[in-house]
Amino acid sequence: MPVKTITLSVMCLLPATAAAQDFPTPSEEHKIIMQDVGEWSFQGSMQTPEGKKEFKGEEKVVAIGEFWTVSHYSSGGLKGSATIGFDPKTEQFVGTWVDSFQPTATRMRGTFDKKSKKMTYKTIGVGMDGKPMPGKIVVHYKDKDTHHFTVMLKDPTGQTDKLVTTMEMVYTRKTSTKSSK
Numbered sequence: 001m002p003v004k005t006i007t008l009s010v011m012c013l014l015p016a017t018a019a020a021q022d023f024p025t026p027s028e029e030h031k032i033i034m035q036d037v038g039e040w041s042f043q044g045s046m047q048t049p050e051g052k053k054e055f056k057g058e059e060k061v062v063a064i065g066e067f068w069t070v071s072h073y074s075s076g077g078l079k080g081s082a083t084i085g086f087d088p089k090t091e092q093f094v095g096t097w098v099d100s101f102q103p104t105a106t107r108m109r110g111t112f113d114k115k116s117k118k119m120t121y122k123t124i125g126v127g128m129d130g131k132p133m134p135g136k137i138v139v140h141y142k143d144k145d146t147h148h149f150t151v152m153l154k155d156p157t158g159q160t161d162k163l164v165t166t167m168e169m170v171y172t173r174k175t176s177t178k179s180s181k
Helices: 003-020 028-034
Strands: 036-048 051-064 068-075 076-085 092-098 107-112 117-127 132-141 146-154 161-173
Touching: 028 068, 028 076, 092 117, 107 132, 132 161
Parallel strands: none
Antiparallel strands: 036 051, 036 161, 051 068, 068 076, 076 092, 092 107, 107 117, 117 132, 132 146, 146 161
């Protein structure tokens, strides 16, 4: 049988096989990350050796089915993407971040506190010295159209082992969900 026929036969069986299986359904945690879907603008500041640097940009977040989101971030020359989901086995939010300024990915694992409306991720990336760089990201959801984003990394001066705030951003949804109801 030619390869094309085999491939077509397998593809025809997929819908029947899929219908016969019980697929997972989205959890409340998956619904939390779906709130980020949309187009956002942000203003922020970053701590640099020269001092505080202000910046602004945009981010578009799209749903990949009902379990994952993928974002496309742009600020000046920096382009980046994040993939966010929830792993029911570990009961943690999981994600990755990649951008145009670094050749390695940052991995994220986090939890959401319903009372404070804060998502907290522990991150691990690679520092400028090539060694693992621990960090933390906190996203505070003020409402469905505004959230504050804070990045904390290991103190680059080496004066402390604590994490220090290196970047803060305020996100605003471009089209309010309040006006679309």
